[in-house]
Amino acid sequence: MVASVVTVAFEGVDARRVDVQVQQLSSDQPSFTVVGLADKAVAESRERVRGAFAGIGLAMPSKRIIANLAPADLPKEGSHFDLPIALALLASMGVIPADALAGWAAVGELGLDGQIAPVGGTLPAAVAADAMGLGLICPEANGPEAAWAGDVAVLAPRSLIGLVNHFKGVQVLRRPEPGAMRSGDRVPDLREVKGQESAKRALEIAAAGGHNLLFVGPPGSGKSMMAARLPGLLPPLTPKELLETSMVWSVAGLIERGALTRDRPFRSPHHSASMAALTGGGLRAKPGEASLAHNGVLFLDELPEYSAQALDSLRQPLETGEIVVARANAHVRYPARFQLVAAMNPCRCGMGGGGKGACGKAPRCQRDYQNRISGPMFDRIDLTVETPPVTAADMALPPPAEGTAEAAARVHAARAMQQDRLRAAGIDPDTAYDQAINARASGETLDRFATPDEAGRALLMRAGEGGGLTARGWTRTLRLARTIADLDGCDGVLRRHIAEALVHRRSTVGAQADFERQDGGRADRRTETPAF
Incomplete structure (x- = not known):
């Protein structure tokens, strides 16, 4: 008998349907094979399933077991295939009723003791299951996250034995409540910035229209300080933006206990970040900093210190609002509609060509340093504002009358x-x-x-x-x-x-x-x- 369970494979933030089919064949040499263009993590599922069965006191059938992940030409990546493979095998063994899984999709990683470990991508999996008219079975830790998908039915067991008991009617698993809407970190107040009135004005304009902004000034002039205060000026995420942003963070595995926030993302990668770190990539084409900043702010401090390749990789998403990670066997698409805020010194020594501590190599030093950033990249920056050194007279002034609230x-x-x-x-x-x-x-x-x-x-x-x-x-x-x-x-x-x-x-x-x-x-x- 062939038993089948629905799961999903991720292409960016999109979840595509995958049918996990398990069949037992008579054989003198028992084996367990997973087919269907599976990666290393999926191929290792058979060993985790064996361990989980032993952990709950079940013996594997002494037969040749084949688990087929259909469609076979769709790449399968990740450990979330453990649970659907185990459920399909349990159904083929008669441990749970074969028709009990008809209305469900499943994702989850199995431990050797039968516990179900959390996985990334539960929110887009729940959205996809709802679109297919199915409920979702997911780890207990991911239940509050899946519950944000709407009216989709959710089962969130802690262990494999608990799920078996639920389908046998021995115990009842209730639908989890959506996770808390957490408050973001406290954003420092703009009132703490003394002087730099022109830069504050530019910051306000950038926040009002979602424009890209570049601060240029010597060290200690308050560039990073003002950029850190931008989130306090931005409105909260709309419901549509919240869902889009949360799905990216879910795929990246960054949502804890289903807690979402309406605060706009603020990502600040180090200038040593590679192109793949900014735009996404790697073996499994994970979202990069630009996608994690979707509907929020990407802050690049020390802009010329980033590699030219990494910076120029942002030119296309700044125009299109999305990133396509191309691979030989797949094209992964991530949303990346972010607001770019950057900061830089006027030259390598930091002081520029005028005033106290001026660079002795000006203007050549400035020109060479700024030429690290391509013209097309500069052309995508809407506001460029100079931040002169803050003087002792500025520091002696009382706090400004207006701050972040105003x-x-x-x-x-x-x-x-x-x-x-x-x-x-x-x-x-x-x-x-x-x-x-x-x-x-x-x-x-x-x-x-x-x-x-x-x-x-x-x-x-x-x-x-x-x-x-x-x-x-x-x-x-x-x-x-x-x-x-x-x-x-x-x-x-x-x-x-x-x-x-x-x-x-x-x-x-x-x-x-x-x-x-x-x-x-x-x-x-x-x-x-x-x-x-």
Whole structure:
């Protein structure tokens, strides 16, 4: 008799159906074979199943056992195939009723004592099971996570014997409750940052529109300090974003006891991170830092110290919002719509070309250091802001009157303005994901809502004709100006909004002064930019 149990194989955050079929054949030489394009972890399942059966006092049949994972051409990876193989074998042995497994999919790793260990990917497995009209059997530790999938039926046994007893009617396993919605770590307050008013303003603009941001300044000027305060300005995840983000984290095995959070992810990898660490990869094509920052922030400190290969690998996801990890036998797709925030010193020695402690090799040192970052990568950064050294006079000042709460209120108002504008145009921001915030606006939506007035258009034309803007830069300047106008409470994009966007929109340190000279000083933020 052939017994069958449904499980899933993961392709990124997508879970594809796999039927585990087990058959016992008469043979003088008992054996246990797993077929169906299984990797090493799946092939080792037979030994874990043997140990688990011995742990609960069951003897393996003295026959030739074949476990087929269908479809056979789909790669199977991971230890979560242990439990469905064991269940199908138990059904073929008559230990549990053959029809008891008809309405269930199963994932789980077995210990040699019969305990069921937690596995990654339980949330997308539960979503896939629900789509197939099935319930999900998963480890007890993953039960609260699977319960977040909605109304899907969930069984979360601690051990294999407990699951056998449930199907025999000896004990009853109840559906677990969803895990707690945990609070994120405390975000430090912006009030703790003294000085750097221009940088604070840029941080607020970036938060309001979801724009990419680069801080440039000497060591100790507060670049990382301000970046760490960005999460406090961002709105919580929407239900759709929460599900998307949690599924990525589930596949990576980073959800503990089913606890989710509405705080946006903030990932800060070390500058020694490889391309695979940032974009995903490895033997099993796990999600990288860019995907773990989906719907949140990816902070890259000491930007030029990252390898050129690693940095340039982010260029495509910054445009498309997804990462495709290509392998010889599969293409794994992960979402990666993140907001890039980076920090760097002006040159290798850190101090740049002016002021106390200036670099003696300027400007060559600056140019060589900045050239570690490619032009196309710079072109994808919307705001570049200099953070000058904080003086003793700045440190002696009392704390600023405004902090994170006040700035977050303006950010939330600006984002609400963006949502209301889309709804008034008949666009649902919950479904039109690519248009939901200004940093993603494009095409007709951008033309309709971000077209500047005549003075603003003339200023933008002058900047474009001067060779300072690529086609991408033109679009990103309009998006940035639209966000500045939203923070200003303006329905239209005016010249002052274009001017402030152009001041921030530069590809190398020092281009601001060049632009201001070309514009006759009219774009000076000290006269046209609202104070923070």
